[in-house]
Amino acid sequence: MSTLWDTTGSDVVKALSAERRSAGALAFGLALTLVVVTDQQSVEEAEKAATAAAAAHPCRLLMVIRRHSDAPDPRLDAEILIGGRLGPGEAVVMRMYGRLALHAESVTLPLLAPDAPVVTWWHDEPPEKIAFDPLGIFADRRITDCGRCPDAMAALQQRAMDYAPGDTDLAWTRTTNWRSLIAAAFDSTSESPTSATVHGPTTPATALLVGWLRSRLGVDVDLSETRGNDINEVRVQLEGDRQLILRRNDSRTASLSLPDRGERIQPLSNRDLGDLLAEEVRRLDSDEVYADALSAWTGVEGLSDRSPFRTHIWRDPAQERAAEEPESDGDRARAGQAS
Amino acid sequence: MRERDTSPTNKLRDPRDRRLPRIPDPCALVVFGVTGDLARKKLIPAIYDLANRGLLPPGFMLLGFARRDFGNEDFSELARKAAEEHSRTPFRDEVWDRLSASIQFVQGSFDDDDAFDRLAQTLQDSERSHGIGGNAAFYLSIPPAAFPTVLKQMERTGMASNSDSGGWRRVVVEKPFGHDLKSSRELNGLVDSVFGADDVFRIDHYLGKETVQNLLALRFANTLFEPIWNANFVDSVQFTMAEDVGIGGRAAFYDSAGAARDVLQNHLLQLLALTAMEEPVSFDASALRIEKLKVLGAVSVPDDLERYAIRGQYEQGWLAGARVKGYTNEEGVPKDSNTETYAAVRLNVETRRWGGVPFYLRTGKRLPRRVTEIAVSFKKAPHLPFDATDTTELGHNQLVVRVQPDEGVTLRFGSKVPGSLMEVRDVSMDFLYGESFTEGSPEAYERLILDVLLGDQSLFPRNAEVEDSWRVIDPLEEFWADRKPEKYRAGEWGPKAADEMLARDGRRWRRP
Numbered sequence: 001m002s003t004l005w006d007t008t009g010s011d012v013v014k015a016l017s018a019e020r021r022s023a024g025a026l027a028f029g030l031a032l033t034l035v036v037v038t039d040q041q042s043v044e045e046a047e048k049a050a051t052a053a054a055a056a057h058p059c060r061l062l063m064v065i066r067r068h069s070d071a072p073d074p075r076l077d078a079e080i081l082i083g084g085r086l087g088p089g090e091a092v093v094m095r096m097y098g099r100l101a102l103h104a105e106s107v108t109l110p111l112l113a114p115d116a117p118v119v120t121w122w123h124d125e126p127p128e129k130i131a132f133d134p135l136g137i138f139a140d141r142r143i144t145d146c147g148r149c150p151d152a153m154a155a156l157q158q159r160a161m162d163y164a165p166g167d168t169d170l171a172w173t174r175t176t177n178w179r180s181l182i183a184a185a186f187d188s189t190s191e192s193p194t195s196a197t198v199h200g201p202t203t204p205a206t207a208l209l210v211g212w213l214r215s216r217l218g219v220d221v222d223l224s225e226t227r228g229n230d231i232n233e234v235r236v237q238l239e240g241d242r243q244l245i246l247r248r249n250d251s252r253t254a255s256l257s258l259p260d261r262g263e264r265i266q267p268l269s270n271r272d273l274g275d276l277l278a279e280e281v282r283r284l285d286s287d288e289v290y291a292d293a294l295s296a297w298t299g300v301e302g303l304s305d306r307s308p309f310r311t312h313i314w315r316d317p318a319q320e321r322a323a324e325e326p327e328s329d330g331d332r333a334r335a336g337q338a339s
Numbered sequence: 340m341r342e343r344d345t346s347p348t349n350k351l352r353d354p355r356d357r358r359l360p361r362i363p364d365p366c367a368l369v370v371f372g373v374t375g376d377l378a379r380k381k382l383i384p385a386i387y388d389l390a391n392r393g394l395l396p397p398g399f400m401l402l403g404f405a406r407r408d409f410g411n412e413d414f415s416e417l418a419r420k421a422a423e424e425h426s427r428t429p430f431r432d433e434v435w436d437r438l439s440a441s442i443q444f445v446q447g448s449f450d451d452d453d454a455f456d457r458l459a460q461t462l463q464d465s466e467r468s469h470g471i472g473g474n475a476a477f478y479l480s481i482p483p484a485a486f487p488t489v490l491k492q493m494e495r496t497g498m499a500s501n502s503d504s505g506g507w508r509r510v511v512v513e514k515p516f517g518h519d520l521k522s523s524r525e526l527n528g529l530v531d532s533v534f535g536a537d538d539v540f541r542i543d544h545y546l547g548k549e550t551v552q553n554l555l556a557l558r559f560a561n562t563l564f565e566p567i568w569n570a571n572f573v574d575s576v577q578f579t580m581a582e583d584v585g586i587g588g589r590a591a592f593y594d595s596a597g598a599a600r601d602v603l604q605n606h607l608l609q610l611l612a613l614t615a616m617e618e619p620v621s622f623d624a625s626a627l628r629i630e631k632l633k634v635l636g637a638v639s640v641p642d643d644l645e646r647y648a649i650r651g652q653y654e655q656g657w658l659a660g661a662r663v664k665g666y667t668n669e670e671g672v673p674k675d676s677n678t679e680t681y682a683a684v685r686l687n688v689e690t691r692r693w694g695g696v697p698f699y700l701r702t703g704k705r706l707p708r709r710v711t712e713i714a715v716s717f718k719k720a721p722h723l724p725f726d727a728t729d730t731t732e733l734g735h736n737q738l739v740v741r742v743q744p745d746e747g748v749t750l751r752f753g754s755k756v757p758g759s760l761m762e763v764r765d766v767s768m769d770f771l772y773g774e775s776f777t778e779g780s781p782e783a784y785e786r787l788i789l790d791v792l793l794g795d796q797s798l799f800p801r802n803a804e805v806e807d808s809w810r811v812i813d814p815l816e817e818f819w820a821d822r823k824p825e826k827y828r829a830g831e832w833g834p835k836a837a838d839e840m841l842a843r844d845g846r847r848w849r850r851p
Contacts, residue, residue: 216353264397
């Protein structure tokens, strides 16, 4: 492990290759680069999840922590670990201060594993438009987490507006277990559904499950608001006033009742962030089923037809602040040069 | 592969949705000989792992059948222990509690009509109580000698019939699939007559291994290897399956079979088939089978068996720091046993692609370490524009598929040694499965049991393949019948004669 204070991007690249050589990991099979964007206060949580995901899918892990973007001088601190605290692979934790935070790609680009896919995950609130963040531009897969935004449902709507193939949201990953059980239940019944209701809190995950059922079944699917943090129950009306009910019992199991078959207990565990992230990085192509579900919930159409490529849109928080307070024009000039 | 009849009507299933796992129809798995070693070490843990991964259907039942005087609870306890000790995924009580609610035990011997009636009744009852429909798979984890009795019982009670049960009925058999062509034909005929040929799953657990399936991806998903995968470029191919263990508690079976029947006939010939076959038109079971059959049909045994079919038997020696007994001193083995614990043979594949390329196969017990690999050795470059001294350390280019352990692929080629002299030496480029995908690879049995329940035949050899493999082995066994095996010391890489066999061809065994 080496720690570099107030360093440069080139020194980080050199330190990484020196670490690799001394660890004897030159032939390390890198399947992908995972870029994690997070705030200082949630670093620990993000590190834990990324470590779990890296254990499942060996990758080069780049943690980008942006701090004090209004600090007067740009500064980079970096920590390089191989086979240490952050899992079996290589990890670089970078703290970027001042205006460097707006140009994080200048440090991360040379650190990407050669010709391997890049996944960027915003642990906290993602940029309003992914294109605002250069770390989202070069990524093949972009993972957001609407559930962590202050107004989660508005964020989900925004994800649909801003969607490009290759985007997914962890709210969608949270529905996988539910979806597997419901799909398996339908394997053993040939009855056609007429309508369905999802009982759960109004969260992006519930919304996406509703969206998925709408897009797949083509029938009315309602969201019935309940309290708690997690989806509670899915009830599908079948022909002839019969019902298929999947209800969560506790944090690990659910009961499934099918017409004429009685009730059965099925595993339905709450997964932690690491598991969710590991599921996300398993697939590196775009998830059209997610696009369909998102489209069905939000009403935004043609998601899969969009281009998977984005062009960076320069947006400077200092400039925006300056626009609100017309006094500080010096900053604007500097921002213009920096871009 | 038969299409699952439920999927087209299920609107929630979408081929693009690869997050959702394939889950079998509601069904029962009936294991005969459930208190045996295989069931405890492999089957029950695999079922637990499937449950833990959420891959068992909502209606599932595990029915154990054995002679031991057990109640449901005793069996549940045994199964729990087995799962705790041998499962791949972490043991979780709540998963087990749910699974154990669907475990039952039926006590009886194989010739006991009452016991089979009870079994049939239990299956029928659980159609409703456990919602398994009419579906059941029967796993015969029993000695082949008991097959006829058990199969007849199943026929008598109607358990084996798809139409009587109103669902599917499948049977899983383990090797040995007979001990020669004739006996395997009889066995196949018997099993196929009770169950339909499409409902018989013969387990060769090597085919469940990720690395073996990767062989197909390596060959047919890349442009890099297939153009040179033929006699123009390949010098020879070596298949090795070495074990460091002795015969354990299997003396009775092993002494009547020997290494060739135990390993060569099934695992190694299957590996050979996958390595040498032409590209299948698709990856479904029947297309794969067609190609494998073509290759197995083209395998020829050398005329000079004296020199190219070697067998050995281990003597006492030192292995991994401990003294181990010789084969004839193992418990249960006759002192004058002629059974081989090592077999090496040179085969040819008589096709345009492989004409003249020797395929060397070897397997043995009490070899220095446990390893299975396929090494494809390429021809030397026709002309080397270097001084002869520059390339003394340059060997054949080699592609090695490591089936186990250290699953992966190694490519060996020559590279210049740094310095002012032109000196070329072998280096290797390594792909290690565990480094690129550590995502828990399922155990072979986990994958295969799931495939049985899903009705996917691709990874199971069919009877014609088994019979064709015996056609290769029978002449060897006949030749060996009245000869003594060569001796080798435990902890050595086989008898000297095997090394001489390759030396005669100007080659040597790769040290794995």
